Amino acid sequence: MKATLGFLMLAALAAASFAQPSSPAISQVTFFFCNSNFTSCPLGIDPALAPIQLSDSNLYVPTTWAGQGNPNAGGTVFRTSIHGQDLVIHTFQPTTLRGGFQNGENPIIGFAQGTDGALYGVTEQGGANNGGVFYRLNRNGSFQVLYNFCSQSGCPDAPGSIILASDGNFYGAEFHTIFRLTPQGNWSLIHALDPNNEGAAVNLFQAADGNFYGAGAVGGGHGTHLPRYTGRPVHYPV
Numbered sequence: 001m002k003a004t005l006g007f008l009m010l011a012a013l014a015a016a017s018f019a020q021p022s023s024p025a026i027s028q029v030t031f032f033f034c035n036s037n038f039t040s041c042p043l044g045i046d047p048a049l050a051p052i053q054l055s056d057s058n059l060y061v062p063t064t065w066a067g068q069g070n071p072n073a074g075g076t077v078f079r080t081s082i083h084g085q086d087l088v089i090h091t092f093q094p095t096t097l098r099g100g101f102q103n104g105e106n107p108i109i110g111f112a113q114g115t116d117g118a119l120y121g122v123t124e125q126g127g128a129n130n131g132g133v134f135y136r137l138n139r140n141g142s143f144q145v146l147y148n149f150c151s152q153s154g155c156p157d158a159p160g161s162i163i164l165a166s167d168g169n170f171y172g173a174e175f176h177t178i179f180r181l182t183p184q185g186n187w188s189l190i191h192a193l194d195p196n197n198e199g200a201a202v203n204l205f206q207a208a209d210g211n212f213y214g215a216g217a218v219g220g221g222h223g224t225h226l227p228r229y230t231g232r233p234v235h236y237p238v
Contacts, residue, residue, distance in 0.1 A: 041066035043086060044076035048108040052119070054139070057082070060089070060119060062107040067091035074105030074126060077119065077137055089141050092126065101126030103145055104133035110162035110172060114183050120146075120170060122159045132159035134170075134181050146185025157187055161203050166210065173201030173214055 044063025051059040058079045067073030067088070074092035095102040105126030114120050119137045127133035131150025137143050149159045160174030162181065170181040171190070178191040178201060193201060204212045 041071055042068045042088060043078050044073070044088075044091075046108075049111045051080075052111060052113055054113060054117070056139070060111075060139075062111050062121060064106055064108050067093065070094075074101045074123075075107050077107065077121070079139070089139065090137055090143050092123070100130075102128065103143065104135055107135075109159045110170075112162055112164045112170065114164060114170075115168045116183065120162070120164075120183070122149075122162055122172070124159060129155075131155055131157075134159070134162075134185060134187075136183070146183075147181060147187055156189075160201070163204055163206065165206050165212075171204055171206070171212060173204050175200045177201070178204070178212070 045066045046064035047061045048064050049062050051061045053059050058081050060077060060079050063076045063078070065073070065075055067076040068091045070091070070093060072094065074094070076088050076092065077090045078086055078088045080086045092101060092103060092105055092107060094100060101123075103126065104123030106124040107121050109122040109124050109132065111119065111121045114136075117139075119139070120135070121137065122134050123132045125132055127145065127150075128148040129150035131148070133145045133149065134147040135143060135145050149155070149157050151157065156177060157179060158174050158177075160172040160177070160179070162170045162172040165171050168183065170183075172179050172181065176193040176195055177189065178193070180188050180190050193199065201214050204214045206212050
């Protein structure tokens with residue numbers, strides 16, 4: 001599948017007028033990820049998740065494929081300033097001669113900043129069981145795999161999108177599972193969804209009442225509302 005060559009960043013520039021307010025002008029900056037024949041893609045290819053802006057004012061972006069020094073790498077996390085100065089923080093390189101990715105591959109599932117200031121993410125593939133990993137990445141480039149998905153029989157803990165909750169832990173939804181991951185890499189089941197009555201979870205968000213809300217993609221014949229769940233390790237809606 002051909003990958004996107006460019007990443008577009010739009011910046012709104014406010015224009016002041018004493019006569020009457022005018023609409024903001026839009027400027028466009030394009031960052032090119034690869035050369036014309038795809039032999040060099042140091043920043044990676046296909047940034048599939050929204051950038052995160054940290055306290056240093058820089059944007060941090062995960063990409064799907066390729067990477068620094070290796071067009072066959074499994075993606076990157078890179079930093080870019082609002083002026084387009086780029087620096088690769090981490091490349092998901094193959095770790096075996098046969099192309100295995102013990103440290104994860106395709107970091108396109110989830111990406112969030114923890115309360116400690118580090119970046120936490122989930123890969124789609126790779127890891128000890130080729131079911132994806134949950135990782136921690138410091139802004140200086142130090143990288144650590146915290147959890148290997150599919151470590152249980154039947155892969156009930158396959159990766160899903162994650163969010164940082166108010167308790168400092170990460171919560172995610174994976175089809176018929178609502179799960180929690182601590183910053184230390186401890187995985188626990190919060191709720192197992194009934195596909196016939198509760199549907200399949202897609203994404204979660206935490207509301208002001210502290211509960212998590214989402215939507216069931218399928219179930220009940222026409223799709224259902226996903227009830228709220230607390231952060232307690234219970235196996236039923238509350």
